[in-house]
Amino acid sequence: MSWTRATRYRHYCEMTEVEEQELLEIVNNSIWRQKFHIQPPYGLLNDPNGFTFYQGKYHLFYQWFPFGPVHGMKHWYHVESEDLIHWQEKGLGIAPEYEHESHGIFSGSGIVKDDLLYLFYTANKRDQDWNRESSQSFTVMDKHGKFTKQEEPVIPKQPEGYTANFRDPKVWKNDNIFYMIIGAERENHTGCVLIYKSVDLRNWSFEGELKTNFENFGYMWECPDIFQIDGKDVLLLSPQGLESEGDFYQNVHNSGCFIGSLNIEEYSFQSGGFQELDAGFDFYAPQTTQAPDGRQILIGWMGLPDITYPADKDMWANCLTIPRELYIKNNKVYQSPVKELEEKRGSLTEWQGKLSKEEKYLENFSGKTYELVCNLKVEDGTGGLKLRTGKEEETLLYLDTELQKVVLDRSNSGEPVAVDYGTIRQAAYTDNKISLRIFVDTSSIEIFVNDGELVFTTRIFPQEESQGVKIFADDTEVSWDMKKWEYGD
Structure with missing residues (x-):
């Protein structure tokens, strides 16, 4: 199939029953369909999103273009699990609806407040000259699985000094204040994360860059995540544009973390060097959540941007990794398959x-x-x-x-x-x-x-x-x- 802008930027609601059945027939005949990994029913899967424990279940969404194995109009597909092993497909979660998200729902995260699951995401829009416009918005999911979307973005555009590569909000709570970090690119084409704060998840103030020891480290910091393990702060991200160094950074883009100390008053993160999290070929855009027992659980995209895969001919692309528990040993993040896999x-x-x-x-x-x-x-x-x-x-x-x-x-x-x-x-x-x-x-x-x-x-x-x-x-x-x-x- 020849993929044009018109065919890439179709909404899921435009898919006919005949199209869906044709896709399913092709996909179901693929010899490479996985048996115990999360994978799309058809079309393209990429970043895991909104990974949260809510109402007794793990909820996970992933970037999804339904019509084929290419990056086009992104939606969020929803799966849920009680045990991190058996995942139930819930179908379409979030879809483009308003003008500011006319060209896709990009990555984001989830947080529970007042018995509701708030799902923050980047809204993507292209103007008539195909210039990107990025904003941050959210939808709310209740315990019945009903989604109620915010009609206007809560952060309408990037601050001065940054490009429209401004995406992937991660939200967390510290005392009674909510914080959000967003991956960004400075106008001088270097990567960073920006930090916002709120008391109600609806009104956000820009607090500046998160100050780190790495001012010139790739051109865009995608999919940031921040959490604690054993009293140490971990900043997880996927920096684009790293040059290979020996055995490190051999893929088109790479993912890893800094272990250090977050000063939330000064918006600084002091750390040692960057740890690449995976030495293999296909790992990107990981996201974590905290299990009820305190474990920090990671799931990543088992794929990479800008790469084609043999299963593309079968009209589906990519899957997610198995869930992994993170822990720190010898000042290094270890990843262990979750015990539930046994x-x-x-x-x-x-x-x-x-x-x-x-x-x-x-x-x-x-x-x-x-x-x-x-x-x-x-x-x-x-x-x-x-x-x-x-x-x-x-x-x-x-x-x-x-x-x-x-x-x-x-x-x-x-x-x-x-x-x-x-x-x-x-x-x-x-x-x-x-x-x-x-x-x-x-x-x-x-x-x-x-x-x-x-x-x-x-x-x-x-x-x-x-x-x-x-x-x-x-x-x-x-x-x-x-x-x-x-x-x-």
Whole structure:
């Protein structure tokens, strides 16, 4: 299909039943549909939005263009869950309605006040010359799931000195005052976040930039989020325009965080360096919420802007990551799969043993959807796994003790993805022992190293028959202890 402005900027209400049925038929025949990840019914999914615990359930929205696998007129699609694992699709949540949001509902966040869920978002408009106009607005959802939208934006435009790249409000409460941070771009094309405050969520005053140690760090800070873990403040964001540095910042855009101290009176955030949160290929625009038991839970977009994926031909694009609990250890944010995921574990297969300069096919470990836990020790050299193997396909994950790196290689994972940005991702690792927890779905792999010290997230697009698992030891001896659980829908 040829995507023009006219076809990209259609409202969901314009979709006919015939169009929807045609889309569903194409999507349902896709061999890459996921089994345990949030994914769109059809069309394009991107940023997670409005992630909030409300009325006994987790509510999550995501950016959605219904008509196909391209970025066009964005809506919010709504899913909810009682346990972070089983998600019920609620359908369309928020759609463009007023003039100031004529070209889409962009990203934002949720907060509960007076037994109502306030959902703040960026309203996107284009003028006749296609110049962007950005404002901030909200809708309110009650306990019955009814949405009541604010007719006028509460922040009509960006302040002086900033471009219309002014989006993605995150709202939180401190004592009796509400604060909002918004990702922004200065007129000199450097990124920052702006801060506003309110006592009622409806009337907001601009307080200035959030002062940080990083005045020249990318050109736009998207999807900011701020929260506390164990008494330390964390500023999460997705800065666009970072130059690659060694193994870091290898993707078109990247996401990470600063750990530091927020001074809410002076609107300053003092921190150490930036931590890239994911060493893999496909991770962006994460958002967090606090669970009732105090855990900070993160979900990210398993995709990237400006990248096409093989499933696009099947008229759907992208999914979200599994939910991850965040904690701080050694002044670093760790990500651990939420404990609720253990409920999805089915039949168990185990294997222990050693390999010496050989490769072994693990017959009982094959499949398309499973959780794999591996503890291995590499004596001196390279040892690791080959996942989703087939006649000519494999995804490699291994420890190279000579290079002192963990390496993920999707050069032969199936249909190629974003090869201009490389097919290998790696991260420094100095030990010869490693613990891996791996979640394999139909078209994705998420890898957690040493309880989330390192994380690799990647989409892969193998043929359906490529389901094998192999282990290997190159010119060395490797000790293995492996467990695999089947995963259903």
